[in-house]
Amino acid sequence: MTFTLYFVLGILFKAFVDGIKQTVAAIKIKKEIEQKYKQVLRRIRKGKSAFKTRVNSTVYISTTLHEIGEVDVILFLDTKKVAIFKDNNCLYTSDAVAEDIRKEIVTEIEKRYAVEIDDVVELLGNKISRTEIEDKISEVMKSNSIDQDLEDLSSKLHDLRQYLTDVETVNDQENTYTQEDIDAIFDKISKGGMNSITEEEKKILDDYSNNLN
Secondary structure, eight states: OHHHHHHHHHHHHHHHHHHHHHHHHHHHHHHHHHHHHHHHHHHHHTTOEEEEEEETTEEEEEEEETTTEEEEEEEETTTTEEEEEETTEEEEEGGGSOHHHHHHHHHHHHHHTHHHHHOEEEETTEEEEHHHHHHHHHHHHOOSSTTOOHHHHHHHHHHHHHHHHHHHHHHHHGGGSOHHHHHHHHHHHHHHOGGGSOHHHHHHHHHHHHHTO
């Protein structure tokens, strides 16, 4: 009877210790993520970030982070959430950080890049940064000589049409899953890391991150 009691107490104690370890690990991960977001905030405030583009309600900012290198900081204007991407892979989401840090980053981006964020053109039902469209058109119109090769011009025009078509396609593809689906996946990642999501959810997240570029 005594052995059984000790055995049960041992199991309960182990479960208690494991629970503490998991809690400590989760707190550590949360602190590490918050440090990355604080670093993003400092970089933006010091002018060490750059506006890349805006597509619809998604704003892209580039900066660099210690131990990671160049990253894309993505602000979703509709939900006011901020994600950090590297090479089309989502590293962190603002669901895992304190609300005041998220709000400060959103405010800083919207204030510092207000002109660029508002400078958009309507194209195929999408809002796209004017500078990006102008760059695309400039590539098409750029000529090194009067006798520009017509085949080269045709190729550039094709690239422009393809770019515009891709934008429209991305807009259609976004309807295959909802923002609630993405938010739910981000929530799972923030709580349990990338290993906590299914292969199907990883595919959705991959599609989503690819469509952001």
